[in-house]
Amino acid sequence: MAIAVKRGAIPSPRHELAAAMPHVALAHVPDHHLFFPKKLSIWHNDVHGDCVTAEEAFAKACHKPEIFISDAEVEKWAKAHHVYEGAVLIDVLKAMQKEGFAQNDHSYDDGSHTTVDWTNPAVLKSALYNGPVKIGVAADQLETTCRAHNFKTGWFATGYKPDANEDHCVSLCGYGTITWLAHQLDTSVPAGIDGAQPGYAVFTWGSIGIIDPSSMVAITHEAWLRTPTTVVV
Numbered sequence: 001m002a003i004a005v006k007r008g009a010i011p012s013p014r015h016e017l018a019a020a021m022p023h024v025a026l027a028h029v030p031d032h033h034l035f036f037p038k039k040l041s042i043w044h045n046d047v048h049g050d051c052v053t054a055e056e057a058f059a060k061a062c063h064k065p066e067i068f069i070s071d072a073e074v075e076k077w078a079k080a081h082h083v084y085e086g087a088v089l090i091d092v093l094k095a096m097q098k099e100g101f102a103q104n105d106h107s108y109d110d111g112s113h114t115t116v117d118w119t120n121p122a123v124l125k126s127a128l129y130n131g132p133v134k135i136g137v138a139a140d141q142l143e144t145t146c147r148a149h150n151f152k153t154g155w156f157a158t159g160y161k162p163d164a165n166e167d168h169c170v171s172l173c174g175y176g177t178i179t180w181l182a183h184q185l186d187t188s189v190p191a192g193i194d195g196a197q198p199g200y201a202v203f204t205w206g207s208i209g210i211i212d213p214s215s216m217v218a219i220t221h222e223a224w225l226r227t228p229t230t231v232v233v
Helices: 014-019 051-061 071-080 089-098 121-130 140-148 178-184 213-219
Strands: 101-103 106-109 112-115 133-137 168-177 198-204 207-211 220-227
Touching: 051 071, 051 089, 051 101, 051 133, 051 168, 051 198, 071 101, 089 106, 089 112, 089 133, 089 220, 121 133, 121 168, 121 198, 121 220, 140 207, 140 213, 168 178, 178 198, 178 207, 198 213, 207 213, 213 220
Parallel strands: none
Antiparallel strands: 101 106, 112 220, 133 168, 133 220, 168 198, 198 207
């Protein structure tokens, strides 16, 4: 039986993107960096259109030490903010700044958000060194890739064509050569893919895979960095 997954992203209004402060790149960042939480969930995005909130839960898991937000809290928060079946990315970022996930007698909020130029590798790597980057994507090709790997960590997304239909929210969570990223994810680079080329790690639907830069640019339509990613109150 085929695994069912949902999407649920609604593009942020262009005026919100235009008004947001852009991330300014650091002068120097390491050659590679990865946020790879040991405990992941799909956070209901298999049966509900809560990808924008699920990405927030993933971002909290990237904290050191890791913060695992329960499925129950993700559902509770998304329902309370009316984003369980679709959400505008910037609306969730703003709501998370005011009132984040409530768990273990703490509130796990977002820091302030800036836009990220995902087409500029230096800017994107700088952002990813600071924290996971929330992006809005067109997900048809991505779903095909993940489904072929049974939605398990270690998939490879390459050769994508431009797609303007932004309908899903995922998290970029690292960068490096494809070989380095594959080693971190405990997988092997498939034949036909040049492991010496750069790549990005991306979380979606409970798994982390690797996407090449041109494929990422082909499907991405907005990108946001939270600084800090998590504010513990």
